Amino acid sequence: MAAAVERPCPICGKAAGARPGNPFGPFCSERCRLADLGSWLNGAYRIAGDPVDGEDAESRGEMKTEAETETETDTKS
Numbered sequence: 001m002a003a004a005v006e007r008p009c010p011i012c013g014k015a016a017g018a019r020p021g022n023p024f025g026p027f028c029s030e031r032c033r034l035a036d037l038g039s040w041l042n043g044a045y046r047i048a049g050d051p052v053d054g055e056d057a058e059s060r061g062e063m064k065t066e067a068e069t070e071t072e073t074d075t076k077s
Helices: 030-041 066-076
Strands: none
Touching: none
């Protein structure tokens, strides 16, 4: 059986990888695992692709500023 390859942690660069004693793989620690999750949740990582038809800020859960809301109200009147 081949030995597990030591790979660097994608966050800090320390030795990590898939090994029985590392429940956080591919990260070296829980801290790095949570840092990566935070990056995904904050939108720092994005998957490239074409916009979805009909997608707008409201459907993505983004809040409009007060000025944007007032502008929309003014243009509808």
